[in-house]
Amino acid sequence: MKIHEYQAKAILSQYRVPVPRGEVAFNAEEAEAAAKHIGGSVVVKAQIHAGGRGKGGGIRIARNSSEAAELARGMIGRKLVTHQTGPEGRTVHRLLIEETLAIERELYLGIVLDRVQAKPVFMASSAGGMEIEDVAAKTPELILKETLDPGAGLAAYQARKLAFGIGIPPASVNAAASAMAALAKAYLAMDASLAEINPFVLTRDGKVYALDAKIAFDDNALYRHKELLELRDLNEEDPLEVEASRFGLNYIKLDGAVGCMVNGAGLAMATMDIIQHAGGSPANFLDVGGGASAEQVENAFRILLSDARVKSVLINIFGGILRCDTLASGVVAAARHLNVKAPIVVRMEGTNVDLGRRILMESGLNFTVGADMRDAAEKAVRLAAQQGNPV
Secondary structure (H helix, E strand, O other), rough: EEOOOOHHHHHHHOOOOOOOEEEOOOOHHHHHHHHHOOOEOOOOOOOOOOOOOOOOOOOEEEEEEHHHHHHHHHHHOOOEEOOOOOOOOOEEOOOOEEEEOOEEEEEEEEEEEEOOOEEEEEEOOOOOOOHEEEEEEEHHHHHEEEEOOOOOOOOOHHHHHHHHOOOOOOHHHHHHHHHHHHHHHHHOOOOOOEEEEEEEEOOOOOOEEEEOOOOEOOOOHHOOOOHHHOOOOOOHHHHHHHHHHHHHOOOOOOOOOOOEEEEHHHHHHHHHHHHOOOOOOEEEEEEOOOOOOOOHHHHHHHHHHHOOOOEEEEEEEEEOOOOOHHHHHHHHHHHHHHHOOOOEEEEEEEEHHHHHHHHOOOOOOOOOEEEOOHHHHHHHHHHHHOOOOOO
């Protein structure tokens, strides 16, 4: 689960990460009042779940409260397009009105899970304000890393090593190290999957601040942090992904033409790969899980076909806990109820596979059965192409 910048900063502030003074605003009047309260010039920042806001015109400086109100009127309710939103953009519903700072340097701090080490890794770089992926690709030597002990967080010596390594002046090292340790503490305490401050700034008077902040939480740990669910902004999520979450389904919309229904994340990744190998492109990642019921399968099918991009469907199931006959019954019921027109290719193996195939064949509906994953993918890609749309 992702949250907005102002929400991330509120959390980091609780853990004593320095953040600029700021207030959230949902309309021009609130933006003007916030700017008056802060005083002087302010930064008006669009709040969407995407980076690149500055280049897209979503971060503007106002010299006074009147200008803040004027900028707010031009932002709220408008589409903001960045390299991360895609051409469709995101509608801005709220703003962060924040004090301006006299910035001396822009740096980078971030924490992610290193799955090879099975531990979080703290990253710091002197190349702040840039996409960390670009830094990693072009100048990887500028990214310094320290592995975190989940029980102890970031040790003082590690924080100081990183601070000196990214060029923090000696007079500000303690402040920077303290902010780094606080970021690590927040990451571990909140069960985050990502915590990022970009840029982490050093001001001309030697202070440090989180000028921007991004936090994503591990959905599997949210039962321990139910208060965080209140921070979820459904306006920032794809409606089909929101609908899928209501039924315990894992769905991510992509931009291809072959819809995928699988059980298990590993099988989902393999299915998307083999569709690409067959010359097509997946329209989604849809994992019904290992123990889905016929009702869940029907809802999954409905959600999948709600995407107008889907021109064919590949159902790739390995029956274990989810038996093949249960899947087949759900698919048949969904196809009848929804009056499905798109061609459907099914590849099943595992528990009750013969019964599952018989249910499909005796349904009277137009199912294509794949002999194996490769055969099923090739058939799904070919059928999608026959619909007259690129795959």
